[in-house]
Amino acid sequence: MKLKFGALVLMAALTAAGSVRAEDPATIRLGAAVSLSGKYSTNGVFTRNGYDLAVARINERGGVKVGDKTYKLEIVYYDDESTPARGAQLAERLIQQDGVKYLLGPYSSGLVEAMAPVTEKYGVPMVEANGAAISLFRKGYKYLFAVLSTTDQYLKGAVDLAGSRSADPSKLRIAMAFENDPFSQDVREGVTEDAKRFGMKIVVDDKLPPDLNDMSATLTKVKLLKPDILIVSGHEKGAETAVRQIADQRVNVPMLAMTHCDSAQIAEKHGKIAEYTLCAAQWAPSLSYSDELFGKASEYAALYEKTYKEPAPYQAAESSAAVQVFADAFARAGSLDPKAVRDALSQTNMKTFYGPIRFDETGKNVDKPTILYQVQDGKYVVVYPEKWAEAKLRTPTPSWDKR
């Protein structure tokens, strides 16, 4: 027994040593702190899945060629427990103790906000895919890059759709109900800006509490003032609450737009009452984007579904794109020096299955538009931007007594 155990230990030691020797020189290690527990755990896992899928695919294809050497990618993960303070600690740990020189982003703007000062301090480039707050890109960070569209872009499409279809947009009236948190207030900023541009009038502007589960007072106001557009943003709980209570209270509004309805699964859970709802999203498998690594967006979605046995969420898609951006930058930099990689990142200009990616001087992706789904016959169908749309917008939403 003792001998057997000793042999096992020896074997384990040998394999460990062997693997280190075999891989070490030809591996680029990326660090990531993602939320595997706590309130962001669902999306944190999506993020990790996205990273893993891209790394596996790149390694399968032989890795990344930097100069005349080829490297495989590897990710060192930690669980940030969905808390910003922990995220900052882990960034420090990844850089200082684990010696990681490049970071992939965490999930959510709050976590990115906590980690960015650390990566900035050590001059470690971070490509993130799940922190969209516009405030992140107003701090002058040089080492932060984001592949996704910023939050202020989220629901501009809805205002644009309504405005461009109306003979006189300045007659349109908007009701807004936004959660009182940085994300939704960013969305609000974008919407207000666009509404102003069209000269639309904002008739309701409520800030919902972060622990919201009842917005009936706001909806009664909407019922009373009869606006042309109702825009809601409050993560999944906001989408869920709004869809339910709008039906419960029979609020008639010609256009309803919100964020997070696909992740809240409003069509699946609520069926008919979710019809006509417009949903802002970063990405959809039905878009006609494509690249060499994953092929078309739909092929990425199929690969994801095959690997993880669930439909591909956009959080995973953008996370995969972040890895692609790093791989592309390594190749173009021709060096593994973080400074050189950063400079290469800032010159990124690529087409991916997730959409075009090009960073402005603040590090945000300015080439990819956000899209709008509409729930049509129980499916999420892309209706905006019209260039990528699969179907025509169904508008106006009929009143409840006709549905």
Added chain:
Amino acid sequence: MIDNLLLLLQNPSFALDVVLNGLLAGAIFALAAYGMSLVWGVLNIVNIVQGELVVLGGYLAFVAMGAGVPAYFALPLSAAVMFGVGYGLYYTVIFRVVDKDLFISILATFGLSIVIQQLMNTVFGSDVRSIDTGLGSFYMLDGAVTVAWIKLIACALALVSGAALWLFLRHARLGQAIRATAQNPRAAHILGIDTGRVYAITYGLNGALCGAAGSLAVMAWTIHPYIGLPYTVRSFMIVVVAGLGNVGGVVAAGLSLGALENVAGFVLGAEYQIAFVFALMVLILVWRNWRAARRRTYLS
């Protein structure tokens, strides 16, 4: 703000809608508040874990319905299981802090609330859940007043269970034992009441009430692992306003709090809804203190 107020005054039918929806929401809070009042009165514990018990009750109903249990049965089922959870919690944690000072019990129940929150997050995930009962809503006055049936049912149920609780405490042997223990645990113990068991049953009863409130909450609104605190805070407020051992007061305070809150949300905007509730609580406490002080002067 003024224009919102005018809007309400000019459209009384819509004002009715706001008040009615608030009243019905208040009923669910009242249900959770009975339990808190009971635990506070009998065990002298401010039960910070109240909201988490409500959410847990909601998850149990959600899971039961997912397994094919019909809604009208999911609710009592959740309440029954939550009775067990409460009973079990008493014998694992709560009994250790019953005679300790308020700070210890607040800390203990606060700790419990974190544990339950994280457990729910691990077991049920962080997604927002709700149950569509498919009951639809009910309309009056040209659609100006719309009330979801489930909210009406919730309100009726809250009133019925309030009455049942009152009757139970008044007439049942066990209810009398609970009241005796609340009044003077030592005397009750000397007279042969097993106070430990009374405490456990009281805490279990609280669990059951939370289970019912949670089941209704998941049918009327939404739940997720981190939504417990608002229920704790509102229960606390209702109990503070109503006083201990006053079931009727809890109903009245719960309903009026709900209605006032909704009107405030409409007039002041949703962002001041909760702030208004807290401001109101401070006012009520100051007023009660002032009244009590006056009474004291008379006595002296």
